[in-house]
Amino acid sequence: MSLEARLEPILEQVQKPARYIGGELNSVVKDPSRVSVRYALCFPDLYEIGMSHLGMKILYSIKNKREDIWCERVFAPAADMEAKMREHQIPLYGLESLEPIAGFDFIGFSLQYELCYTTVLNMLDLAGLPVRSKDRKSLAPIVMAGGPCACNPEPLADFVDLFVLGEGEEVNLELIDLYKQAKEEHWSKEEYLRRASHIPGVYVPSLYQVTYREDGTVREIVPLDGAPARVTKRIIQNLDRVEFPESFVVPFIDIVHDRSMLEVQRGCIRGCRFCQAGFIYRPIRDKRPETLNRDALNLSRTSGYDEVSLTSLSTSDYLGLEELLDQMLPWTEEQQINIALPSLRIDNCSEKLMAQIAKVRKSGLTFAPEAGTQRLRDAINKNLTEEEILSTCRAAFRSGYTAVKLYFMIGLPTETMEDVAGIADLAQKVVDTFYRMPEKPKGKGVQVTVSVSCFVPKPFTPFEFEPQDTPEQLREKQKHLLAHVRSRKISVKYHDSDTSVLEAVLARGDRRLCPVLESAWRAGSRLDGWGEHFSMERWNQAFAQHGLDPAFYAHRRRDYGEVVPWSHLDYGVSRRFLIAENKKAWKSAVTPNCRERCSGCGAAALYSDGEVKPPCKK
Amino acid sequence: MQEVMIPVRLFFSKTGRAKYISHLDTMRTFTRAFRRTSLPLWYTQGFNPHLYMTFPLPLALGVESLREAVDFRLVQEMDFQRVADEMAAVLPPGFGVVEVAPPVMPASAIAWAEYEIRLAYPEQEREAMLFALEGLFDKPSIDVVKKTKKGETLTDIRPHAALLDCKVDENGLWMRVRLAAGSTLNISPQLLLEAFQKHTRPADSVKILRTAILDAERNPFA
Numbered sequence: 001m002s003l004e005a006r007l008e009p010i011l012e013q014v015q016k017p018a019r020y021i022g023g024e025l026n027s028v029v030k031d032p033s034r035v036s037v038r039y040a041l042c043f044p045d046l047y048e049i050g051m052s053h054l055g056m057k058i059l060y061s062i063k064n065k066r067e068d069i070w071c072e073r074v075f076a077p078a079a080d081m082e083a084k085m086r087e088h089q090i091p092l093y094g095l096e097s098l099e100p101i102a103g104f105d106f107i108g109f110s111l112q113y114e115l116c117y118t119t120v121l122n123m124l125d126l127a128g129l130p131v132r133s134k135d136r137k138s139l140a141p142i143v144m145a146g147g148p149c150a151c152n153p154e155p156l157a158d159f160v161d162l163f164v165l166g167e168g169e170e171v172n173l174e175l176i177d178l179y180k181q182a183k184e185e186h187w188s189k190e191e192y193l194r195r196a197s198h199i200p201g202v203y204v205p206s207l208y209q210v211t212y213r214e215d216g217t218v219r220e221i222v223p224l225d226g227a228p229a230r231v232t233k234r235i236i237q238n239l240d241r242v243e244f245p246e247s248f249v250v251p252f253i254d255i256v257h258d259r260s261m262l263e264v265q266r267g268c269i270r271g272c273r274f275c276q277a278g279f280i281y282r283p284i285r286d287k288r289p290e291t292l293n294r295d296a297l298n299l300s301r302t303s304g305y306d307e308v309s310l311t312s313l314s315t316s317d318y319l320g321l322e323e324l325l326d327q328m329l330p331w332t333e334e335q336q337i338n339i340a341l342p343s344l345r346i347d348n349c350s351e352k353l354m355a356q357i358a359k360v361r362k363s364g365l366t367f368a369p370e371a372g373t374q375r376l377r378d379a380i381n382k383n384l385t386e387e388e389i390l391s392t393c394r395a396a397f398r399s400g401y402t403a404v405k406l407y408f409m410i411g412l413p414t415e416t417m418e419d420v421a422g423i424a425d426l427a428q429k430v431v432d433t434f435y436r437m438p439e440k441p442k443g444k445g446v447q448v449t450v451s452v453s454c455f456v457p458k459p460f461t462p463f464e465f466e467p468q469d470t471p472e473q474l475r476e477k478q479k480h481l482l483a484h485v486r487s488r489k490i491s492v493k494y495h496d497s498d499t500s501v502l503e504a505v506l507a508r509g510d511r512r513l514c515p516v517l518e519s520a521w522r523a524g525s526r527l528d529g530w531g532e533h534f535s536m537e538r539w540n541q542a543f544a545q546h547g548l549d550p551a552f553y554a555h556r557r558r559d560y561g562e563v564v565p566w567s568h569l570d571y572g573v574s575r576r577f578l579i580a581e582n583k584k585a586w587k588s589a590v591t592p593n594c595r596e597r598c599s600g601c602g603a604a605a606l607y608s609d610g611e612v613k614p615p616c617k618k
Numbered sequence: 619m620q621e622v623m624i625p626v627r628l629f630f631s632k633t634g635r636a637k638y639i640s641h642l643d644t645m646r647t648f649t650r651a652f653r654r655t656s657l658p659l660w661y662t663q664g665f666n667p668h669l670y671m672t673f674p675l676p677l678a679l680g681v682e683s684l685r686e687a688v689d690f691r692l693v694q695e696m697d698f699q700r701v702a703d704e705m706a707a708v709l710p711p712g713f714g715v716v717e718v719a720p721p722v723m724p725a726s727a728i729a730w731a732e733y734e735i736r737l738a739y740p741e742q743e744r745e746a747m748l749f750a751l752e753g754l755f756d757k758p759s760i761d762v763v764k765k766t767k768k769g770e771t772l773t774d775i776r777p778h779a780a781l782l783d784c785k786v787d788e789n790g791l792w793m794r795v796r797l798a799a800g801s802t803l804n805i806s807p808q809l810l811l812e813a814f815q816k817h818t819r820p821a822d823s824v825k826i827l828r829t830a831i832l833d834a835e836r837n838p839f840a
């Protein structure tokens with residue numbers, strides 16, 4: 001019986017069956033007998049999350065453009081579907097062919113957040129494959145992974161055959177071409193991985209031996225079998241010319257980001273010290289407005305979406321924004337298409353841009369001051385002043401807004417209780433600003449929502465050396481903040497501190513965590529990012545079982561000289577620069593953004609010889 | 619200024635994998651499909667204009683259909699064959715255009731719908747199931763608990779259901795039924811199966827296909 005027929009009775013019994021059946025508009029179906037490589041592009045989270053991810057769409061389109069490759073999408077089943085699949089022995093399958101992915105040539109995971117790691121294991125297991133790399137002996141399937149978490153993939157080192165560091169558009173195809181040669185010449189899996197390790201940006205963890213000191217820190221990372229001593233991430237040299245999808249797979253069910261998406265630029269000029277994305281995606285590169293306008297037209301025409309989102313880490317830093325909006329506004333208005341501008345900093349907008357934004361912006365007003373006092377904002381290099389926040393609020397209130405959402409973090413390095421109380425004070429000032437305005441909207445109150453998350457130190461940031469606050473410290477700070485909120489106009493929302501500890505452990509973890517991960521998964525951990533599935537209890541047992549202490553990874557300060565588990569991986573930004581930035585943080589000294597002045601972070605070296613582009617300097 | 623407003627009824631099929639798409643998601647699918655065409659569609663007027671589109675009789679999740687209807691409006695005269703071709707080109711797999719025509723009846727004319735239902739049972743149980751099904755329709759009343767917005771009510775669906783044909787086939791039981799349909803009284807095939815399976819074991823699998831939508835005189839909805 002075909003898998004489709006076996007799925008039928010099951011799909012009648014699960015929530016949102018359309019997640020599991022494919023057949024969406026613009027999904028790519030090929031004749032399996034006419035392709036030579038089958039690729040399972042896996043997102044270790046639910047359909048709604050994975051389908052919202054732009055990177056997935058880009059890789060899907062790039063691979064399927066090649067006639068010899070058929071790339072299919074695979075997402076993690078929700079708990080009800082997983083139970084049914086296991087009960088009826090239905091292996092994990094590709095949404096396009098409805099064929100088991102265990103028979104594919106590649107299984108590639110996108111690692112967007114640490115809490116998805118157990119889901120990676122679970123998906124391999126659901127596919128019917130051994131989770132450990134060394135137990136999968138044949139050449140196919142090659143299990144690979146990429147995405148921001150690949151910058152320290154050590155907790156997954158035993159499970160994944162190879163990692164792609166940096167941007168995947170080119171290197172994915174290079175790996176596939178090498179694989180075709182391997183298949184023709186009947187290489188072993190070891191042979192393939194050995195050769196793959198010489199492709200720039202490819203990291204094969206089994207080709208590195210890690211030894212540890214008595215205190216638990218890494219002593220040495222030794223490359224084996226001729227593997228390179230350092231693996232440097234890949235970047236696309238000319239972003240404007242990189243392939244971008246002409247169409248998106250249009251889902252039937254509602255997903256998180258259900259709209260056309262453009263990537264206006266990669267990288268960020270800001271250098272906020274807590275933000276991993278701000279460092280690992282350096283240097284900043286952008287696309288020309290003409291290119292983006294063309295892509296927007298394509299996507300709107302082929303999808304029927306009534307919204308197009310201009311995404312990047314900080315879209316108001318995109319120099320071509322005015323020009324792009326000039327090109328897009330006429331036809332989007334005519335076709336009743338909304339332009340969404342997430343991650344927009346209003347403080348540095350020109351007047352013309354403000355007017356353009358006013359035309360397209362309908363959503364609420366949000367700000368991310370991240371810290372409550374100027375002192376701490378300087379320490380984290382978030383250059384946004386109180387006056388900028390308040391004057392923008394004033395302007396917004398004047399035009400009719402009555403709700404503001406403010407994002408903060410607690411547990412930031414150098415933070416004191418004064419800084420924590422400062423969060424409440426800043427929120428109060430926003431409330432006061434509203435009531436002090438003679439021209440405030442009549443008969444309405446103001447609503448200020450304060451959303452507080454817990455800081456997680458990440459590799460390749462100036463805070464990679466820092467201990468994370470313990471859950472007790474974080475709870476203490478949460479209490480302190482609440483005690484300082486005096487207005488009923490302010491509501492405070494928290495994020496769970498337990499999951500942030502696990503995030504911190506996995507983010508800076510080493511390979512000794514592999515067995516911990518496996519034990520936690522075997523005990524039932526998966527979809528850890530979803531509150532209802534998460535159990536710290538289960539994780540703590542797994543740590544204890546393998547004699548490891550989560551506090552060693554989460555709450556310990558690292559010396560500047562320590563060999564970190566990701567020492568052999570190179571993301572452009574130099575360790576010297578990170579140390580200098582860390583020292584500046586402790587002096588609450590700010591660093592100018594890349595356009596004001598290049599600070600020589602090291603990322604310029606990622607440009608191929610002689611091609612260094614502004615604002616980077618050699 | 620819009621001079622004309624032409625009501626159009628598009629009949630479509632929804633089969634195969636498309637049966638897993640809920641009514642809400644089907645509406646979204648059509649909105650986006652319309653936007654991919656160059657058809658001169660009518661938008662509602664006012665502050666927040668949206669595409670005018672209504673479905674005279676929504677189809678439940680898990681049910682296939684040979685002939686569903688969706689109503690919309692054009693602001694320009696245009697050959698209906700072209701409308702059919704443009705829509706056929708943009709609908710996702712599983713959705714097929716059957717016919718495009720001017721609406722003849724109002725949605726309120728809908729009174730009945732016909733279904734083919736296939737229930738899978740092991741070979742040795744099939745005759746007994748057939749007997750049980752015929753027995754169900756021989757009774758003067760078929761009481762089921764119907765969930766409505768106001769709560770649960772006990773309803774006799776016997777006057778609103780007709781068994782048109784039934785037989786044992788190679789998978790189990792095959793039947794053709796006619797059930798009351800429409801906005802005032804709607805008996806879903808799942809409700810009938812619930813009544814049937816109150817006394818028999820659940821089938822190994824269930825396949826339901828809506829074959830026709832009818833008015834009170836049992837003329838096809840047009």
Ligand code: SF4
Nearest residue numbers: 594598599601615616
């Ligand atoms: S090299 Fe200079 S301009 Fe380029 S990313 Fe680094 S600091 Fe910014």
